Amino acid sequence: MSQLSRFSRTAGLAVSTLLLAGPALAHGGAGFGGGFGAGFTHPVLGWDHVAAMVAVGLWGAFLGKPAIWILPVVFPLVMAVGAAMGIAGIPLPAVEPGIAMSAVVLGLMILFAVRAPLWVAATLVGVFAIFHGYAHGAELPSTANAFAFAVGFVLATGLLHLCGIALGLSIKWPAGRVAVRGAGAIISLAGLAFLTGVA
Amino acid sequence: MTDRWHRWIWLLLAVPGTPAVAHDASSGLRGLFAGVGHSFSTPSQVLCLLALGLLAGGLVRSGWFPWLGGASAAAFLAGLAAGHAGLPVDAPLFAAAFLAAALAALLPGRLPSVAMGLLAAGGFLLGISALPDSGTLVGKAVTIAGSVLGAGLGLVCIAAVADAITARFAAPWVAMGLRVIAAWLGAIALVMLALTVAPAG
Numbered sequence: 001m002s003q004l005s006r007f008s009r010t011a012g013l014a015v016s017t018l019l020l021a022g023p024a025l026a027h028g029g030a031g032f033g034g035g036f037g038a039g040f041t042h043p044v045l046g047w048d049h050v051a052a053m054v055a056v057g058l059w060g061a062f063l064g065k066p067a068i069w070i071l072p073v074v075f076p077l078v079m080a081v082g083a084a085m086g087i088a089g090i091p092l093p094a095v096e097p098g099i100a101m102s103a104v105v106l107g108l109m110i111l112f113a114v115r116a117p118l119w120v121a122a123t124l125v126g127v128f129a130i131f132h133g134y135a136h137g138a139e140l141p142s143t144a145n146a147f148a149f150a151v152g153f154v155l156a157t158g159l160l161h162l163c164g165i166a167l168g169l170s171i172k173w174p175a176g177r178v179a180v181r182g183a184g185a186i187i188s189l190a191g192l193a194f195l196t197g198v199a
Numbered sequence: 200m201t202d203r204w205h206r207w208i209w210l211l212l213a214v215p216g217t218p219a220v221a222h223d224a225s226s227g228l229r230g231l232f233a234g235v236g237h238s239f240s241t242p243s244q245v246l247c248l249l250a251l252g253l254l255a256g257g258l259v260r261s262g263w264f265p266w267l268g269g270a271s272a273a274a275f276l277a278g279l280a281a282g283h284a285g286l287p288v289d290a291p292l293f294a295a296a297f298l299a300a301a302l303a304a305l306l307p308g309r310l311p312s313v314a315m316g317l318l319a320a321g322g323f324l325l326g327i328s329a330l331p332d333s334g335t336l337v338g339k340a341v342t343i344a345g346s347v348l349g350a351g352l353g354l355v356c357i358a359a360v361a362d363a364i365t366a367r368f369a370a371p372w373v374a375m376g377l378r379v380i381a382a383w384l385g386a387i388a389l390v391m392l393a394l395t396v397a398p399a400g
Contacts, residue, residue, distance in 0.1 A: 065371070069372070069375035069378070069379065072379050072382070073304050073305065073375075073378050073379055073381075073382040074382075075382075076382045076383055076385070076386035077301055077304065077305075077382050077385050077386055077389075079386060080297075080385065080386035080387075080388075080389035080390050081389065083386075083389070083390045083393065084389055084390065084392070084393035087390070087393040087394055087397045088393055088396075088397045089397070137390065137393065140394075146390075146391065146394045147242040147387075147391060150386075150387045150390040150391055150394075151387055154383050154386045154387050154390070155383065158379065158382075158383050
C-alpha cells in the first residue's frame with residue numbers, strides 16, 4: 001500500500017510539475033538568465049555533445065577509481081582551453097568530425113570495456129574535450145551574457161558527466177554491465193551517424 | 200575545538216549579505232558594508248576568491264596555512280597601496296582564478312609554495328580592485344576597511360567550508376566533488392579570460 005501510494009504521490013508531483021512548467025525559450029536570450037539558458041542548453045540540445053559527455057562518465061565508471069573522478073576533472077579544464085581557442089578565433093580543423101569521433105571512440109571503449117591506463121584515458125578524453133570546447137567558444141551568441149553562458153555550458157557539461165557516472169555505477173550488477181556496454185554501442189553508432197552526416 | 204570553529208563558519212555564512220553597490224566610497228556603516236560587498240561585485244573577483252578559497256582549503260591542516268593567509272593578506276594590502284581606481288585587473292584576476300582552480304582540482308593539498316605564490320598574486324590583484332572610485336578620504340578609508348574585511352572573511356570562510364566538508368564527510372567522492380567544482384571554476388575562469396582578452400568582433 002505504502003509503496004503504491006508513494007509512487008502515485010511522486011507520479012502526481014511529476015505530472016503537475018510538467019504541467020506547470022513553462023516552455024524553455026532560452027537560446028541567445030539577453031541578461032544573466034538568457035545567457036545561462038543559452039550556455040546550459042548548448043551542450044544539452046546537441047546530441048553529439050550529449051553522447052560524448054555521457055560516454056566520458058560511463059567509461060570512467062568502467063575504468064573505476066580514480067579515473068571515474070579524474071576524467072570529469074580533466075575534461076572541463078581542457079574543454080575551456082578549446083573554448084578559449086574558439087573565442088580567440090584560432091583555427092582548428094575538423095571540429096564537427098572531431099566531436100563525432102569522440103562519440104565513436106568513447107562508445108567503442110565502453111562497448112569493449114577497455115581498461116586503458118589512466119594517462120591514456122585522460123589524454124584521449126582531453127584531446128576530444130578540445131573539439132567540444134572549441135564548438136562552445138566559437139558559437140557563443142553575441143547577445144548572451146558571456147559569464148552566464150560560460151557558467152551554463154560548463155555546468156551542463158559537468159552534469160552530463162555525472163549522469164554518465166550515475167548510469168555507469170550500475171556495472172556492479174551483471175545486467176547493468178550489459179546495459180552500459182549496450183549504451184556504449186548506441187553511442188558509438190550515433191557518433192558514426194554524426195560523422196557520416198546521417199544524423 | 201575544530202567543531203566549534205566549523206560552527207562559527209556556518210554561522211558567519213548564515214549572516215545575510217548586502218548587495219554589491221560599492222564603487223563609491225561613503226562613510227559610516229553603509230560604507231563599511233559597501234566595502235564588504237565590493238570584494239564580490241564582479242565575476243572576476245568572485246571566481247578568484249572562490250578558487251583561492253578552495254586552494255587554501257586543501258592546505259588548512261598543513262603547517263603552511265598561516266603563511267598562506269599572511270601572504271595573501273600582505274599582498275592584498277600591497278595591492279591597495281600600489282593600485283589606483285579603475286585599473287583593468289579583470290584579465291589577471293581570471294588568470295589567477297584559473298591557475299588556482301586548476302591546482303586545486305589537479306593537485307589538491309600539494310605544491311604549497313606554488314599555492315602561496317598564487318594566493319599572494321590573487322590577494323594583490325584583489326587589493327587593486329578593492330579601491331573605491333571616488334569619495335571623501337574618510338569614506339574611502341571606511342570602504343577600504345570593509346573591503347579588507349570582506350575579502351579576508353570571504354577567503355577564510357570558503358577555505359574553512361571546503362575543509363569542514365572534507366573533514367566531516369569521509370566518503371572519497373566528497374573530496375572528489377570539491378575537485379570537480381574546482382575544475383568547473385577553472386574552466387569558467389579560462390573562458391572568461393579568453394573573452395576578456397580576445398579582440399572584439
